[in-house]
Amino acid sequence: MGTHEFIHNYSESSAAIEQPETLLLVWDAPNIDMGLGAILGGRPTAAFRPRFDAIGRWLLGHSAKLSEELGSRIEPEATVFTNIPQGGADVMRPWVEALRNVGFAVFAKPKVGEDSDVDPDMLAHIKRRFNEGILHGVIVASADGQNFRELLETLVREGIPATVIGFHEHASWAVGHPSITFLDLEEIPGVFREPLPRISLDNLPTEGAWLQPFRPLSALLSAR
Template sequence: MRGARLRRRAVRRATAPAGPPRTGEAPSPVPPSTRQTAPVTDLDLAPEPAAGADLIEGRPRPALDLLIWDAPNIDMTLSTVIGARPTAASRPRFDAIAAWFVEGAGDPAAPDAPEVEACVFANIPPVVGTLQRWVEALRSFGFAVFARPKLQPDDDIDQDMLDHIAVRQHSHRLRRLIVFSGDGRNFAEPLEELARSGTQVVVVAFSEVAGYAISSDLIEFIDIEDVPGAFAVPLDRVRLDALPPDGAWLRPTRGLREFVTTFLRRNG
């Protein structure tokens, strides 16, 4: 199964932001760009290795641990589980997440140490606001950012994430894939396919909205709040997967009289 490849969900050319990570091999004959916004690379134009091959263009394919962050999905599900608009205190800490991810890759001096790459995929609205500072902070933490303008309500980055995984599976031996997303509609089938081919696949999301990963026999699941240091303070959420043995009281999120008053007003 080593030669398995992700099936693309749309008829389009697979692309990846910023090109492959540097591997220490001979430099490309194409001079590197000095621009901060890198062009995409095209999977369809690269030579395809034979099924099960560990070589591409005569060189060993380097091992890679890859992190994919689905920013729209994580933002939306965070709002859902805490029942409010996220604040600076309730947003994930990417510095801690980077440290956890790199530590999981093992000793960088080991002979079989993989390369590491972390990518955040984001839709950028017409009014950027504070997103500029957020993107620059991510880049300073070592994350590549794939930013696509959101000009229409149905503009999204789902296929871009799958395309990038396919590009890395082509250019590297994808040893470990960490996907931060609760989007089972787009990820469940491709991630299970990767797991069958020998890649360690881990989904990190909120347990309330990641049933596809929790119920899978092939995908490992970690609740995002269980990543050490991922949040500065505990989130105000109900985790039915982490109840104490003696049980717990779950306080109402709305006053009883307030609810009844609203209910009677609506129903006469």
Template sequence: MSARRPGRRATSPAGPPRPSAAHVPPPPGTTAADAGQTVPVLDISEDAPGLAEEPARAVDDGRERPPLDLLIWDAPNIDMTLSTVIGARPTAASRPRFDAIAAWFVDGAGDPARPDASDVEACVFANIPPQPGSLQRWVEALRGFGYSVFARPKSQPDDDIDQDMLDHIAVRQHSHRLRRLVVFSGDGRNFADPLEDLVRQGVQVVVVAFSEVAGYAIGSDLLEFIDIEDVPGAFTEPLDRVRLDALPPDGAWLRPTRSLRDFVAGFTARRTG
């Protein structure tokens, strides 16, 4: 059992949210597919240590905190679980589109002309391998869509960004009055308890992930859950998956994601090794 990662002072990786600006076009040389869709987050490991046991709570210091709708995107987790549910390496057509997701999120914040309108902020958290490849172009495209990006080097297998995400949520809890928190992650081990605690404090928390890997949110009495494929326009075409929560009346075949012979060969090697 891995030791818990020591708690850190909450910092603000994305900086303070700023008023919505006019649309910024993707950087020169970036195609629409590159800009709108996710790309692989390489060298991913989900064997992250535990997080701080006590989630930060908002402090009532008498300040008037503006309302905020906050989106947190766990890039390593979403990329890994996408590969899991489709049983293959994602292609451009099977990656979620950040432009459509941004539109859905901002629309959910309501009319910005209302006197009590929320600020909106969307943040993508990513591990960056030593050789980032096309990730530089991906990061710049995200920034052009209005997302803040927190990028942490991934030099060791246990380098993770889970604590950074929780830190940033805590910072926003102090600087703003969190009205709605939308978390794109299927990582229930690290997020279930802190997110449910936020709901108890009056925050609307929505988990967006793939239903195959988000049992912690689906089974929660406090968290709201949305399958990523149900976000309008999130994918250019249906994913190659069969959802158990949306089976056809006559049933459906779920094809294997691995060759039977390949599995048995690996199983036999482990047993005799």
């Protein structure tokens, strides 16, 4: 059953819930971290962690613009989806609490294997809001956004504006998409304390540059 059919079948069997019209942001924390790590060549430090207060202000401005375009009040809703590794609760607790203090909901899931990724939970949340009849825009923050492509294209056909926030190095499909808006994360004002040290084949320094692998070579062993 395709995404389009799933949405319509689900919608027809669900009663609309009285909730505000919503501009939904889902933030794929593991994938954003992967993209940042690839750009930085290592684990992101505090200087290169996204500032969620800046993201929140951008989202408020975007929802106000959408409200004006549609002639009705659109409320922003933002959720960060993340995995909690075994033994990592104490390390991640301050970050999760900081997100909640800014105004972001957090969906946290223990990381116990490859099947515990949060991608299915993000897709289910987007579909849930659509089927409730309150979704008037969706924004997916993910380094590449590839896992969301089919659903976002279906929503666009249903008249729901869709945006991907990510890194142009990884999300070439979204950069040139005819009906999905792409925004590079670094273009959001104030989102990073320092400019990202971005190097691509299009802007190589004359002395050359090291391009780090996207994942360790040992990952090939688990893929067999």
